Amino acid sequence: MPLRSDLAIIKEWITPGSRVLDLGCGNGALLRLLRDERQVEGYGLEISPRNIVSCLQSGVNVIQLDLDKGLDDFDDQAFDYVIMTQTLQAVHFPDHLLHEVLRVGKQGIVTFPNFAYWKNRIQIGLQGKMPVSRALPSQWYETHNIHLCTIKDFQQLCRQRNIRIQEKVILDYAHRASAPITFLPNLLVQIAIYRCQRQES
């Protein structure tokens, strides 16, 4: 299976040998990549039994847990990175979880599908239907994505909550970081990847 490009980008950001917590780690692909190529230690948190079994099969440490119940079992700054790939939009309290990410992690890495992507706008604006796409594959009635947001929304939340964005990568429909999207990111970007940190007060 070709490596998801967002995972490849995250890998480049991770310092070898660091401690990582992956929220909503899915089948453990990112942790496996980081273990094999960045020698990281850490855990994935997952709620789905099928994903738990996949993680165990690939020897990834996985803890079955409902992210909506928070990260109370983890101490402040216990991990170098807390990562959330395509998870933020699927939890009940994204703002609270983002706070928890930066409490438990020295840095947070967050990716999400940009809801303001032009193809989504066409589906809503012209066809009058909830978007279904590669980044948002499910129908509205079965999707886990209950808190979709846009690049603008996310950056606004970061400003409001004193979260400093240290690095950002935006990818178009082909998951490339092409030149045009830097001019109109909220329109042209399908997936955004942020590395952020709590602003020192």
Added chain:
Amino acid sequence: MPKSIPADSVGLVTPQTEHFDEPIELVCGQTLPCFDLVYETYGKLNARRDNALLFCHALSGDHHAAGYHSMEDRKPGWWDNYIGPGKAFDTNRYFVVCPNNLGGCKGSTGPNTINPETGKFYGPDFPLFTVKDWVSSQKRLMDSIGINQWAAVVGGSLGGMQVIQWAIDYPDQLRHALIIAAAPRLSAQNIGFNEVARQAILSDPEFHGGHYYEYNVVPRRGLMLARMLGHITYLSDDAMRAQFGRDLQTGRLSYDFDVQFQVESYLRYQGSSFVERFDANTYLLMTKALDYFDPAADFENGLPEALNQTQARFLVISFTSDWRFAPARSTEIVKALTDAQRQVSYAEVESSEGHDAFLLPNSYYTDVLNAYMAGV
């Protein structure tokens, strides 16, 4: 009775006995001059002597974890659902060792065996042992069989507590630790249930201060009550509702104290059949071993500190409807392990079967064990 042995069974098995002449000093300060451990093994030990799995049994368990002793056996060993050729603990790959714990009543030295120093039953004079003592006696067995390192130590409930103790006391002697439906220490409620069970036994007139063997009686009512109480804590409200509801044994209320509800009949049956196979003194001691288990106590109540030196990879499993050792008790173990930066995975298995779920078939539980064991 099995008409024929199923293909995925370890088949007919025979217990073995190992005698240990070296005295064993127990945590309570007393010493046993010598002792026997009865155990069963399934599968073959490989040439490197490192494919062995140790199974630690729970309160009322014993060395008979899988297979049958004879074609007349009504049921196979207690963990036969998961131990056997092609099963989660695959006896084609692993050499399984399961001892009857020291102080047990199924052949290992315990209250119902003869004290060589007096020629009489140990009875109530059998010293109060702890989980730590069990682990050190199991280590002796490991050495005498000639196992270099356990591939994994595995246990449910009180057995899971022995797994924790193994990882702490002999960090380099096991590669994996599977802790199932366990707790890092008992709660006040857990101890409360144990105390009621003990009082039921101790107040039985046929207990005779624990010397009942000499009177040719057993404290039948006390042990039966203890088991009936224990059994309620092994089941969930839902499981009891589904199995018995308020169904009547006799069809109508009889306005007396005979068995009327099916749940009463079931508990009485469980209690009285337990009396036939278990020793009251052992039950008292086992519940005490449960109450005393608290590995964090040696580390100023810090469980992460207790687990800090462990080297094994851990798999912790709990069951949603288990209220004896609820999932929250397992996550205490998981939290301590992540705080101590140990390798740990955790699965919370959906089940309506209560504490007993760890013994019963369950597809997710099976998938979790299979997936994890593939990497052991």
